[in-house]
Structure formats: structure tokens, C-alpha cells
Amino acid sequence: MSAMDTVTPAVRPAKGGPPAPPAPAPVKRRRRADQRRSSVAAWAAVGVIGLFGLLPVYWMLVTALSPDDRAFRFPPDLFPRAVTLEHFRAFAENEALFRYMLNSVVVASITAVLSVVVSAYMGYSFSKFRYRGRTSLMNFVLASQMFPQALLLITLYAVFSEFGLLNTYAALILSFTTFTMPLCVWMLKGIFDTVPDALLEAAAIDGASRWRTLHTIVAPLAAPGMVAAGLFAFVRGWNDFIFALTLADRDTQTLPPGLVNTYIGEFQTSWPALMAASLIVSLPVVIAFTFLQRYLVGGLTAGAVKS
Incomplete structure (x- = not known):
């Protein structure tokens, strides 16, 4: 028997026939891992852009709520301890x-x-x-x-x-x-x-x-x-x-x-x-x-x- 006789050809479902068998478990796990990585990367990008846009607004709010003598402290207060309106x-x-x-x-x-x-x-x-x-x-x-x-x-x-x-x-x-x-x-x-x-x-x-x-x-x-x-x-x-x-x-x-x-x-x-x-x-x-x-x-x- 030749080597070609030992290879089992791939069987494709006929048109209109039963659906193909489900993908193996390792393939599913790789797909889920890729989806999780894509989701994490997307949310990380959104977080960086949001931080870039909202950080100046937050710093304006902190400065506006700080008394005059504490507005220029170094290091600055990211969370003001004394608040004034x-x-x-x-x-x-x-x-x-x-x-x-x-x-x-x-x-x-x-x-x-x-x-x-x-x-x-x-x-x-x-x-x-x-x-x-x-x-x-x-x-x-x-x-x-x-x-x-x-x-x-x-x-x-x-x-x-x-x-x-x-x-x-x-x-x-x-x-x-x-x-x-x-x-x-x-x-x-x-x-x-x-x-x-x-x-x-x-x-x-x-x-x-x-x-x-x-x-x-x-x-x-x-x-x-x-x-x-x-x-x-x-x-x-x-x-x-x-x-x-x-x-x-x-x-x-x-x-x-x-x-x-x-x-x-x-x-x-x-x-x-x-x-x-x-x-x-x-x-x-x-x-x-x-x-x-x-x-x-x-x-x-x-x-x-x-x-």
C-alpha cells in the first residue's frame, strides 16, 4: 500500500447537506483569546484617549476648587485636601x-x-x-x-x-x-x-x-x-x-x-x-x-x- 493510500482526504459536506463538524477545541480557544486581546486593546485605546481629553478638565476643576495659597503647591495635589467654592x-x-x-x-x-x-x-x-x-x-x-x-x-x-x-x-x-x-x-x-x-x-x-x-x-x-x-x-x-x-x-x-x-x-x-x-x-x-x-x-x- 502506498503512502498516498494512507492519507484520508478531507470530506466537505455537499451543498445542502449536513453542516460541517465544529472546529476543534484548540481553535476555539485561540479565537476567544484573539477576541479578548482585541477587546483589551480597544478599551486601552479608549482609556488613553479619554485620559488625554479629560485630564486637563479635571486639572481645571482641581485648580478651581483649591484656595489661592494651595493652587501652586509642589508637588501638586491631585486630590485637593482643602476645597473652596x-x-x-x-x-x-x-x-x-x-x-x-x-x-x-x-x-x-x-x-x-x-x-x-x-x-x-x-x-x-x-x-x-x-x-x-x-x-x-x-x-x-x-x-x-x-x-x-x-x-x-x-x-x-x-x-x-x-x-x-x-x-x-x-x-x-x-x-x-x-x-x-x-x-x-x-x-x-x-x-x-x-x-x-x-x-x-x-x-x-x-x-x-x-x-x-x-x-x-x-x-x-x-x-x-x-x-x-x-x-x-x-x-x-x-x-x-x-x-x-x-x-x-x-x-x-x-x-x-x-x-x-x-x-x-x-x-x-x-x-x-x-x-x-x-x-x-x-x-x-x-x-x-x-x-x-x-x-x-x-x-x-x-x-x-x-x-
Whole structure:
């Protein structure tokens, strides 16, 4: 008998026949071990990223709760032994900070609404219409993001001064909207690209005008993307420092320069009070992200694949 006769060929179940026998126990154990290692690696990565993101926030909280004489101890106290709420109380009693916060709410909200409205019309035009100069205009909008925004500060200052808009809400809103529009336009264009042209043709056959088609059919479908663009514009207006410091005065300044003017001086900086104020003024953005998270994720991913 030859060696070939002693080898038992692998038996494969016929199509539609009984299922193959289960894998041997060592194979199952290896699979479970690989799954456990993958799960541990994934959770370890999540832990490292979470630590990287949350450790500065925790350190801000520790500093805000520490008395002034213990805020700069070395080695630092990772768990404060003495806790005080005086710095949070000082923020609540400072009327100027509430005025800065009101200015931030007004400027950031109007910036978000104006950016979404203008970007929606531009993005819809780029997505659904074909006309001469369309590609050049799209590239121009994209290229505007290549230049540092601080380079335009002197030019904007001269223009707003010439038109009497310095130290007004209009100067901040127009400058913030200018810088948020390019990204919002491209974000909404990608979302409008996913709307089937057949839907627009059906609306036209039913007698709907282009304006009505945009407002009653396309806009509801693109609502998650509009929310994402509006949230981006709101955060941009809420966090800006250099333009709010240069184009506004004490009565119209927003929170970032207001906090600097309040807590940072030439010879001394009240870091615990500044940390407490920073935590408080971060709450509106955190709350907005919490309630609009599903719209934000849907809007950012809606234009990723064209249907």
C-alpha cells in the first residue's frame, strides 16, 4: 500500500447537506483569546484617549476648587485636601462677566444662523446647478481656507472703521461669518449631493418652484447637516479671541477677551478664579453638543457617501 493510500482526504459536506463538524477545541480557544486581546486593546485605546481629553478638565476643576495659597503647591495635589467654592461665587457676583456671556450668546447665535442660511443657498447652488464659473467659484471658496485668519485682521479693522462698525456686534458677526462660511458651504454641498435628482424632478413635475423645492423638500432632508454647520459656526463665534479683542470694546466684547481682561493682569494672574470661570463658560457648548450630538454625527457623515 502506498503512502498516498494512507492519507484520508478531507470530506466537505455537499451543498445542502449536513453542516460541517465544529472546529476543534484548540481553535476555539485561540479565537476567544484573539477576541479578548482585541477587546483589551480597544478599551486601552479608549482609556488613553479619554485620559488625554479629560485630564486637563479635571486639572481645571482641581485648580478651581483649591484656595489661592494651595493652587501652586509642589508637588501638586491631585486630590485637593482643602476645597473652596469662593472662585465660583466670585464669578456669580461679577456683573461684567455676565455681560460678556450675553455678548457671546448674541454674537455666536447670530453667526450660526447667518452662516447656515448663506451656506445653504451657496451649497445648494454648487450641488444642483451647472453654470459658467461654478468650478472657479468653488475653488475660490475652498482656497480662502488656506490663509491664516489673523492676516485679515488689519484689513477688516480698516474696513469696519471706515463704515463705522468698530466696537459693534456687526463687526464680530460679519468677521466670524466670513471665516465659518467656507467650511459650512462645502459641508452642506456634500449633503445636498446625496439628495437624488429624481426627487427634485418629481417636485418640478408636481409644479413646485425651485424655492419651494429647496425650502420644503431639500432643507428637511439636510437638517442634520445644517445643525452640524450651525454648531460649528456657534463654537467658532463662542471661542474666538483675537477678533473679539481687536474689533470690540468693553461693552461688546465676548467671553474669551473678557476673561483675560478680568483675571490676567500685568503683575498677577488669578489662576483658580480663571479656571472656575472657564469651566462655567464651557457649559453652554457642552450642553449644546450633548443635545445635538446625534444631529452632529449624522450631519458630518451624511455627505461622506453619494447616493
